Amino acid sequence: MDSRNGALAGVRVCSLGAIWALPHPTQIMADMGAEVIKLESIQVGRQTYVTTPYPDVYRGFADLDPGEHPWNRAVYFNDGHVGMKSVTIDLTRPKGKELLRKLVLATDFICENFSTGVMERLGLGYDVLKSWREDVIYLSLPGYGNTGPEADYVAYGTNQLGMTGITHLTGYIGGDPHQVAINYADPAAGIHAIMAVLAAMLYRKKTGKGQFIDGSQRETSIRCVGEYILDYQANGRLGTRMGNREPSRAPCGIYRSAGPDKWIAISVGSDEEWEALCRAMDDPMWAKDEKFADHLSRLKNQDELDRHIEEWTSQMAPYEAMLTLQHAGVAAGPALTNAEVFEDWQNKARNFYQSVDHPEVGPRRHPCIGWMMSRTPRHIPRAAPCLGEHNEYVLGELLGLTRKEIAELEVEEIIGKVPLPEADPMSRPEPGRIRSKAEQMPSD
Amino acid sequence: MPERALGGYKVLSLGHHIAGPYCTCLLAGWGAEVIKIERPGSGDPARSMAPFFQDKPHPEKSLLFLYLNTRKKSITLNLKTETGKKILKELIRDTDILVENFSPRVMSGLGLDYESLEKMNPALIMTSISNFGQTGPYRDFRSSEVVAQSLGGLTYMTGDPDRSPLKLGGYQAQYQAGLNGGMATLTALWCRENTGVGQHVDISIMECIGSIMEHLDAQWEYYREIAVREGQRWIGRACWGPYECKDGWVTMCLLRRRMRPLGDVVGEPVLKNPEYLMNTGLYADEIDMLLKPALENITKDEFYRKGQDAGMPVGIVATPKDILESPQLQARNYHVEIDHPVIGKLRYPGAPVIADGTPWVTGRAPLLGEHNEEIFCNRLGYSKQDLAKLKEYGVI
Numbered sequence: 080m081d082s083r084n085g086a087l088a089g090v091r092v093c094s095l096g097a098i099w100a101l102p103h104p105t106q107i108m109a110d111m112g113a114e115v116i117k118l119e120s121i122q123v124g125r126q127t128y129v130t131t132p133y134p135d136v137y138r139g140f141a142d143l144d145p146g147e148h149p150w151n152r153a154v155y156f157n158d159g160h161v162g163m164k165s166v167t168i169d170l171t172r173p174k175g176k177e178l179l180r181k182l183v184l185a186t187d188f189i190c191e192n193f194s195t196g197v198m199e200r201l202g203l204g205y206d207v208l209k210s211w212r213e214d215v216i217y218l219s220l221p222g223y224g225n226t227g228p229e230a231d232y233v234a235y236g237t238n239q240l241g242m243t244g245i246t247h248l249t250g251y252i253g254g255d256p257h258q259v260a261i262n263y264a265d266p267a268a269g270i271h272a273i274m275a276v277l278a279a280m281l282y283r284k285k286t287g288k289g290q291f292i293d294g295s296q297r298e299t300s301i302r303c304v305g306e307y308i309l310d311y312q313a314n315g316r317l318g319t320r321m322g323n324r325e326p327s328r329a330p331c332g333i334y335r336s337a338g339p340d341k342w343i344a345i346s347v348g349s350d351e352e353w354e355a356l357c358r359a360m361d362d363p364m365w366a367k368d369e370k371f372a373d374h375l376s377r378l379k380n381q382d383e384l385d386r387h388i389e390e391w392t393s394q395m396a397p398y399e400a401m402l403t404l405q406h407a408g409v410a411a412g413p414a415l416t417n418a419e420v421f422e423d424w425q426n427k428a429r430n431f432y433q434s435v436d437h438p439e440v441g442p443r444r445h446p447c448i449g450w451m452m453s454r455t456p457r458h459i460p461r462a463a464p465c466l467g468e469h470n471e472y473v474l475g476e477l478l479g480l481t482r483k484e485i486a487e488l489e490v491e492e493i494i495g496k497v498p499l500p501e502a503d504p505m506s507r508p509e510p511g512r513i514r515s516k517a518e519q520m521p522s523d
Numbered sequence: 524m525p526e527r528a529l530g531g532y533k534v535l536s537l538g539h540h541i542a543g544p545y546c547t548c549l550l551a552g553w554g555a556e557v558i559k560i561e562r563p564g565s566g567d568p569a570r571s572m573a574p575f576f577q578d579k580p581h582p583e584k585s586l587l588f589l590y591l592n593t594r595k596k597s598i599t600l601n602l603k604t605e606t607g608k609k610i611l612k613e614l615i616r617d618t619d620i621l622v623e624n625f626s627p628r629v630m631s632g633l634g635l636d637y638e639s640l641e642k643m644n645p646a647l648i649m650t651s652i653s654n655f656g657q658t659g660p661y662r663d664f665r666s667s668e669v670v671a672q673s674l675g676g677l678t679y680m681t682g683d684p685d686r687s688p689l690k691l692g693g694y695q696a697q698y699q700a701g702l703n704g705g706m707a708t709l710t711a712l713w714c715r716e717n718t719g720v721g722q723h724v725d726i727s728i729m730e731c732i733g734s735i736m737e738h739l740d741a742q743w744e745y746y747r748e749i750a751v752r753e754g755q756r757w758i759g760r761a762c763w764g765p766y767e768c769k770d771g772w773v774t775m776c777l778l779r780r781r782m783r784p785l786g787d788v789v790g791e792p793v794l795k796n797p798e799y800l801m802n803t804g805l806y807a808d809e810i811d812m813l814l815k816p817a818l819e820n821i822t823k824d825e826f827y828r829k830g831q832d833a834g835m836p837v838g839i840v841a842t843p844k845d846i847l848e849s850p851q852l853q854a855r856n857y858h859v860e861i862d863h864p865v866i867g868k869l870r871y872p873g874a875p876v877i878a879d880g881t882p883w884v885t886g887r888a889p890l891l892g893e894h895n896e897e898i899f900c901n902r903l904g905y906s907k908q909d910l911a912k913l914k915e916y917g918v919i
Contacts, residue, residue: 080714080717080718082714082717082718086710086711086713086714086722087710087713087714089717090713099737103735104706107706107734108710111710140745140746141745141746142745142746143746154738154741154742154745154746155738155741157741157745158738158740158741158744158745159737159738218876220876223851224851224855224877226854226855227850227851227852227854227855228850228851228854229831229850229851230851232831233781233831233834233835233836234836234838235776235836236776237757237763237764237765237774237775237776237838238774238775238776238836238837238838239838240774241765241772241773241774241838241839241840241841242838242839242841243841244841244842244843244845244846245691245692245693245695246692246765246772246774246840246841247692247772247840247841247842248691248692248693249681249689249690249691249692250689250692251682251683251686251689255755255765255767255772256765256772256840257681257682257689257755257765258681258753258754258755258756258757258764258765259681259691260677260680260681260737260739260750260752261677261680261735261736261737261739262737263691263695263735265737266699266734266735267698267699267702270702270703270705270706271549271702271875271876272875272876273706274549274553274702274705274706274709274875275528275553275875275876275878277706277709277710277712277713278528278529278553278554278709278878278881279528279878279880279881280713281528281529281709281712281713281716282526282528282529282530282880282881284716286526288526288880289880290878290879290880290881291878291879291880292876292877292878292879293876293877293879294875294876294877295855295876297851297852298852298855298857298872298873298874298875298876299875299876301846301852301857301872302698302872302875303693303694303695303698303699303702304692304693304843305590305591305871305872306574306586306587306590306591306693307693307843308590308843308846308847308870308871308872309574309586309589309590309869309871310574310586310843311842311843311844311847312843312847312869312870313574313576313577313586313866313869314574314576314577314578316574317842317843317844318692318842318843320692321692322689322690323669323678323687323688323689323690325667325668325669326572326573327572327573328667331667331669332669332687333669333673333678333687333688333689333690334687335687340751342673342678342679342687342688343673344669344670344672344673344674344678344690345670346666346667346668346669346670348667352665405661405664405665408665409665410664410665410666410667410670411665411670412664412666412670412671412673412674413673413674414673414678414679414688415673415674415675415676415679416676416679416680416743416749416750417676417679417680417736417739417740417742417743417749417750418743418747418749419676420675420676420733420736420740421740421743421744423674424659424660424661425655425656425659425660425661425674425729426730426733428658428659428660429656429658429659429727429730431730431733432740440745443741443744443745444744445740445741445744446730446733446734446736446740447730447734448703448730448734449699449700449703449707449726449727449728449730449731449733449734450703450704450707450724450725450726450727450730450731451656451658451724451725452707452710452711452714452722452723452724452725453637453722453723453724453725454714454720454722454723455714455722
């Protein structure tokens with residue numbers, strides 16, 4: 080392997096992962112140099128995940144414009160599949176299954192997060208793949224697992240997050256369990272699962288043995304609130320919503336900053352940090368009150384403490400407050416918007432957001448991964464693939480098919496680059512429903 | 524004896540609190556040996572973190588510590604003494620992986636920076652988890668759960684439009700960092716198995732959150748729209764989020780055909796209106812005005828079962844009680860009973876996934892310094908008298 084291309088250079092992944100749970104960790108692998116081949120089909124098309132409540136404004140597409148090939152301009156798909164390659168194969172037909180067999184032989188593992196039973200019904204379950212290669216590593220990560228009374232229940236991100244116990248703990252103080260902006264259980268599940276796959280790969284390298292890995296997105300992510308499960312058994316507590324407070328820290332919260340909808344997060348956990356905070360605020364009189372003199376008192380008088388803090392923070396812009404506080408020795412940081420994250424100094428210094436050029440959408444920046452390595456790079460290798468963009472490469476170069484064979488597969492519509500008419504309707508929105516770009520763009 | 528995926532690999536952990544320990548907890552679960560190095564006397568600061576068993580603060584009763592440190596060994600070492608450092612280096616020479624989550628200055632301050640350690644063990648993988656990474660203008664800044672989630676971009680977009688941004692409950696930024704640490708460590712290990720050399724893995728808690736904005740950072744990059752707080756709705760849609768019912772809360776992700784059975788399940792036929800199914804955004808208020816009262820008559824379990832039987836993607840807002848009592852989790856043997864000499868038996872969340880060839884393995888958290896004799900005497904060759912002296916000098 081040439082590790083100059085990344086710690087996972089030479090690793091090749093066959094991914095049927097959809098939406099986010101498996102695209103996320105396989106994307107991480109691509110940023111580490113692995114070749115991730117996303118298997119799609121023109122029969123199903125591409126879920127463009129139109130993210131709008133209104134039927135005729137296409138906020139799911141780059142520049143609000145579905146363009147001529149909407150399936151290559153979908154924001155959710157493109158952002159989630161940066162770094163990957165795409166091959167389309169109709170797995171329902173024998174020739175398609177044969178192509179999968181060849182692909183499984185040419186890759187290090189196969190992963191999918193379909194609903195339970197989908198692969199079995201296609202005749203492509205673990206037993207079949209194992210007959211192709213004894214040492215296959217196969218990860219199946221449906222919502223609730225491949226076994227059990229709820230195995231065939233339908234998941235979806237918001238539901239998963241609720242099922243893991245995390246939603247129950249998220250909300251304003253004394254408030255309702257709250258919706259979260261992202262489907263947090265997905266990446267939590269995916270990384271747990273792919274970590275297990277890496278462990279399986281290491282094991283196979285030593286022993287030659289592969290295995291079936293059966294995951295439940297629910298079971299992975301419950302592990303992120305394990306202490307509450309123990310607390311309930313030991314102390315009968317169910318846990319509750321604490322807003323932005325953290326246990327044993329005061330003051331702790333997200334406070335108004337100067338400017339419209341601007342906020343700064345601050346968290347103090349010790350006497351030393353409290354003294355630093357007071358210095359940063361120029362030792363205001365109110366801070367000398369007995370009510371705030373020691374840690375326990377500050378915890379008891381947190382509501383009043385928060386009001387005082389917010390009077391101070393409201394005068395300062397978020398980054399100004401952050402730098403003042405951090406230089407004094409206090410944990411603080413703005414609640415950055417999805418736009419501000421791109422411009423943050425730390426992100427820029429570490430080259431966290433990287434631009435890649437897409438043939439139909441142009442150059443766009445995407446986040447890289449949560450870590451760097453000293454010897455091998457972290458690097459987004461390419462933009463998201465167009466549908467079937469790598470058919471010739473995968474089928475020809477990797478699997479050894481001739482041009483004639485590939486052309487025949489195209490004629491038979493086993494492979495292709497354009498979704499068929501019966502594919503997901505959102506792959507090809509009706510032209511009549513598209514409003515002009517001028518009508519769609521929000522006014523400045 | 525079942526096979527261990529990471530059997531034979533040795534991990535030394537200087538991890539404390541949450542992120543480092545969660546990383547090594549996962550490595551231990553997949554079969555690596557994890558030796559946790561703790562400060563003599565008080566140990567990992569997480570031993571002082573609530574919740575405690577029966578609310579009795581005690582270094583062996585922190586439920587957070589017990590959960591995060593399953594199947595590890597514990598030795599005590601004072602790294603501020605020369606002898607302590609010397610012993611640590613002896614251990615490092617023979618280890619595959621070293622995990623730490625101190626502020627970036629600490630390890631170099633102790634003479635234990637990667638460059639120095641690499642010389643004594645070129646195959647070493649050193650995994651460092653820190654608030655902002657080992658480099659950059661924020662390198663030496665402080666952080667916490669709410670600060671990390673905010674700088675990652677997550678809090679601004681979560682919550683109500685007329686209230687403050689909102690963090691995810693629990694310690695999600697730190698768990699994510701530990702989890703990324705686990706994957707990163709195995710990535711480096713894979714590279715080492717193919718090249719012979721280790722490297723330094725530098726994990727940033729801020730970046731771990733920044734990397735999971737889903738498509739919301741793309742919403743800016745692809746069509747210049749700020750992701751704002753939308754309360755309980757998702758992209759302005761009704762039927763996509765948490766809803767209160769008779770005895771708790773449920774969630775639903777319903778649209779178009781998936782939403783069709785809703786009217787029947789909750790006993791409100793007006794909800795079957797095809798206009799509502801197609802436009803949960805446009806008619807969000809109308810839908811909620813019908814749906815919320817109807818849900819007052821149905822329990823969360825009923826809604827979940829009837830809804831799923833009708834093919835609707837619905838769930839419950841599970842409490843720890845719901846999780847322990849879940850028939851699905853019980854059928855999958857998810858909860859693992861672990862016994863502990865001080866607090867007795869409790870059921871812990873178990874394997875993240877079921878790897879049938881190399882199953883997840885667990886065991887209780889260690890008592891402070893429990894394995895001093897095993898490691899210092901049996902493995903490093905110190906005598907019991909040596910241990911007594913080291914204890915006297917405050918080294919262990």
